[in-house]
Amino acid sequence: MRTVSFSDARVQKKLNDKFVCCYTNTKGDPSAGASFSHSPDDEPGPCGRGAGRQNVQVICITPEGEIFHVATGFLDPKALLEELEFACQVFDSMQQNPKNCKQIVADAHEKRLRQLGFKRNEIAAADNQMTDLLLSGCNPQDIGINMPKPQDFGMKLQGPGASFFQDVTRQRILKDNKFAMNNPLMHKKEFEKNPQSLVGHHKSFFGSNSAFNGVSEMMNSQMNVSRSTRRR
Amino acid sequence: MIVSSTWIRNALSLSVCVLAALSCDALFAGDRADATTRTWTDITGKFQIDASFEGYKIGLVSLRKTDDDLISVPMNRLSSSDQRYVRYELRRKQVATTKDDSEAESEVKPEPSRNDDAEPIANTKRMAGIDWRCTVKSVQTAANNDDGTQRPVMWFRVLGDMEGFM
Numbered sequence: 001m002r003t004v005s006f007s008d009a010r011v012q013k014k015l016n017d018k019f020v021c022c023y024t025n026t027k028g029d030p031s032a033g034a035s036f037s038h039s040p041d042d043e044p045g046p047c048g049r050g051a052g053r054q055n056v057q058v059i060c061i062t063p064e065g066e067i068f069h070v071a072t073g074f075l076d077p078k079a080l081l082e083e084l085e086f087a088c089q090v091f092d093s094m095q096q097n098p099k100n101c102k103q104i105v106a107d108a109h110e111k112r113l114r115q116l117g118f119k120r121n122e123i124a125a126a127d128n129q130m131t132d133l134l135l136s137g138c139n140p141q142d143i144g145i146n147m148p149k150p151q152d153f154g155m156k157l158q159g160p161g162a163s164f165f166q167d168v169t170r171q172r173i174l175k176d177n178k179f180a181m182n183n184p185l186m187h188k189k190e191f192e193k194n195p196q197s198l199v200g201h202h203k204s205f206f207g208s209n210s211a212f213n214g215v216s217e218m219m220n221s222q223m224n225v226s227r228s229t230r231r232r
Numbered sequence: 233m234i235v236s237s238t239w240i241r242n243a244l245s246l247s248v249c250v251l252a253a254l255s256c257d258a259l260f261a262g263d264r265a266d267a268t269t270r271t272w273t274d275i276t277g278k279f280q281i282d283a284s285f286e287g288y289k290i291g292l293v294s295l296r297k298t299d300d301d302l303i304s305v306p307m308n309r310l311s312s313s314d315q316r317y318v319r320y321e322l323r324r325k326q327v328a329t330t331k332d333d334s335e336a337e338s339e340v341k342p343e344p345s346r347n348d349d350a351e352p353i354a355n356t357k358r359m360a361g362i363d364w365r366c367t368v369k370s371v372q373t374a375a376n377n378d379d380g381t382q383r384p385v386m387w388f389r390v391l392g393d394m395e396g397f398m
Contacts, residue, residue, distance in 0.1 A: 007360050012360070016363055021363060023390055027392065056389065060385070061385045063384075091384040
């Protein structure tokens with residue numbers, strides 16, 4: 001996120017001008033995943049949207065500490081900008097109609113999911129262990145295999161297992177938006193008591209190329225993934 | 233002539249009240265908003281009053297009651313939804329003012345933006361071109377603008393420190 005997304009000039013301008021930014025190191029938190037340490041000058045490795053959702057979360061809150069939007073895992077600059085723009089729109093709507101903030105947050109996320117192509121029964125369905133299991137699995141995007149963007153959900157992927165891989169990204173987006181929809185304006189203190197309600201109870205892992213000490217290079221070469229698709 | 237200290241204290245507090253009322257009237261006289269009467273609630277939820285929003289200055293919200301009395305209430309004593317309403321009204325007025333100004337001026341000024349050479353902000357770490365607030369107080373101070381408007385907070389939860397996160 002640092003070397004790819006936060007280093008993007010458009011992201012920097014958006015965050016500095018429209019948001020107040022702060023961070024929390026989740027090391028030691030039961031909800032945190034696992035990661036090898038890596039240095040700031042590491043070359044960014046291949047990483048797909050939503051990868052390492054237990055390691056990074058972008059959470060948009062009001063100055064009073066109420067959560068109104070979340071996006072977990074890695075987001076490339078374009079995806080991060082989309083999330084921030086959506087958050088700005090929701091926050092503006094809340095300020096315009098302060099009596100109905102919870103409803104505004106819930107409605108905005110439901111509407112967004114519908115626009116992204118999710119069906120009503122998917123949005124209304126309760127979370128289940130299968131979803132968590134799906135999200136905890138290794139995602140080919142994490143090792144550089146091109147995946148569809150959210151707006152491309154309708155496209156047909158090629159190759160064996162394509163629909164499964166497509167569904168991983170899809171489920172990540174669904175789960176994040178449903179969290180904000182089902183818990184509108186949850187206070188951050190309440191959230192911190194049980195962050196697993198957002199990121200799940202499994203343990204995900206993330207490590208950069210140098211942290212892997214070449215292991216990921218070996219994995220990628222074995223999978224015959226071209227270098228051009230792996231580098232961003 | 234001997235005057236008791238109690239009398240002096242009473243006289244002084246009365247003067248302060250009168251001065252406060254006068255200064256409130258003067259403070260908000262030029263800042264009248266559209267008179268829409270609504271029910272205002274305090275932070276405890278116990279006290280309510282029907283009044284219209286008149287203005288805001290230095291942490292005080294001015295409200296005009298239905299009997300035309302003008303009162304001022306500290307912003308932080310209002311319920312969170314009332315505080316949001318105040319911010320919305322101020323934001324709306326600010327947008328209207330900006331629009332008027334921009335129509336008056338043909339020259340469009342570029343939006344100021346910080347760069348890496350800018351002076352560091354107090355209690356802030358600049359990393360990857362972004363100002364990261366380091367304390368809860370600095371977050372709240374930055375998120376609540378002087379004019380009563382607000383900015384949302386991007387809270388980044390990350391496994392690792394500032395120099396090593398993903």
